[in-house]
Amino acid sequence: MSPNSVTMVDGYVPVIDIAARHDESGRAALAEAIGRACRTSGFFVIVGHGIPSALIERMHTATTTFFTQPDAEKDRFASRPGFSGFRRSGGTTAQSLDRRTPPDLCESFGAHVTGELGDREREALGDYWATWKLANLWPRTPADFKDTWQEYMAAIHVLAADLLHLCARALGLAEDHFDDRFDRHVSSLVANFYYPQVDEPLPNQLRRGAHTDFGGLTVLYQQDDKGGLQVLQGEDTWRDVRAIPDSFVINIGDLMALWTGGRWVSTMHRVVNPERADTSSRLSIPFFFQPNHDAEIDPLPPLSPVANQQPPQSVIAGEWMAMKTQKLFAPAQ
Template sequence: MAPEDSFNRDATKAPMNPNSVTMVDGYVPVIDISARRTGSGRAALAQAIGKACRTSGFFVIVGHGIPSELIDRMHTATTAFFELPDAEKDRIAHRPGFSGFRRSGGTTAQSLDRRTPPDLCETFGVHVTGEMGDREREALGDYWATWKLANLWPSDPAEFKDTWQEYLTAIHALAADLLRLCALALGLDEGHFDDKFDRHVSSLVANFYYPQVDEPLPDQLRRGAHTDFGGLTVLYQQDDKGGLQVLQGEDAWRDVRAIPGSFVINIGDLMALWTGGRWVSTMHRVVNPERADTSSRLSIPFFFQPNHDAVIEPLPPLTPAADKQGPQAVIAGEWMAMKTQKLFAPAQ
């Protein structure tokens, strides 16, 4: 698919009203963040973000300022990689966790101890720490962790590595500013979380949902139902292909339709814990296409994760449920490594 067919070319250049908040299916708000450079604009945006994080834990942003041209190149280079023959992709494969290429994206539901067949996708991923030297990476926790691996880059397409690194720089800057807005939304100083993310172990992952020519197994999805288990996720999803759903209540799944030029934002388990349960880390999944639809779909999440040794403690006031559980704190890296190992563990 040519990039000009995939994106609304003006989506990031002609922002909506700075105070505009609309809704996707009445549950996930769409927030124009183009006013985030002004003091009054940041206060209004923080209020909208806080409301979203208390209800669905999800919101969609437009007016973010990341050039559509860069997103187009990212889409094109990444799709070209996944369309290579398996033998070419396998040159950077067979590694644990979100590192390098994997023909199977794991079994996401296993991170919540739910048993389902493997997810129907391929993945490629890198970590911001993956460009460090061996000794620096080995110091990132005295346990197995995917962010301790060196990045592996494909040689084809030729522009792949440069494009991914350029995109990673841009998406990290956006995520860092969103985190500052989250701090404001919680009534904290804007830089409250900065020292917990100044050595972050974040990852950038591409999910390639290949054409489904065979009938899925029972309970097998493109991505099984799960919560993200870190801080903040910034997701690009292909504009013309749906599939992402968010759980509302006990059993109502809501579509999060792809809006041209947007990113989907959601908080993870660590952030929900951090807020004393006031914000929610919500179950979501990627459903299979209609049986007549044998096209592929691409999504690229950036998982903004704290420093591996950050101590995550609930901020008061706690919700009644969090208060009943008593004081709890986790080491960010240990928590994320445990969840990642579950996700990629062999099915029982």
């Protein structure tokens, strides 16, 4: 990786060219850059990722076509609360942190890698309600929607798995350290459609309220010409993460931060409303790379234990993620 392969966005979120990840010396330098980002902001942007631009464009076109259909057509593929099927409301994200706000100003559509399994296989993915236990619901229009989503999901999964290898290396671990906790992963692909804001938002109502992600790694596509994503720096400084053509935004979630024993941070982020004169829509598509539902998240030993401070407690991945998801989709108070 050349010295010019890492730049900064607003001095906080690095942009990392990962084209050298197929070379051993390049992987060492990339792991160092990723580790540095995860210790500070928990966010970085990647370019040189190898996902074909044509596939990304097809994904954008098919998804936008679905969301711009009449409500009655979209409602045919509505699902119960969770990241599966269409939802007229994308939930109230801030509630995952027990913060009370009005519902987020977006629609959503989601599918799971487990959503194509048989009923019995899905039912075995935890003895509790969980969104990854739902069958995928595929729209009929546009005609290429299902094939495009499945192709895109498979490509992003390969990328996410390699990023996880680099994360392990950044922590001084073998690259395959996390593999046996992701070999039956319950990841999801979700599209957020931020429709035009014609009406004035309610107080404290955003396109996506402030939150942290729940799981392992998030690989986010955001529309190149539309901003809105912000990352919290410190206690009260919000930094824009501008949309860069042919890039993905990567961030670590709560479980990965816990896994590292506090070495890395799962950072608060949000999607703010556009200027009142701007009535355009915006599309973002995160892939949530989640561990196996029964994976035990056992934190690494702290770098410097503090006297009388309890070490982080391990959790079961699926139980943690299901609890957070239910909070997100609970009726707004």
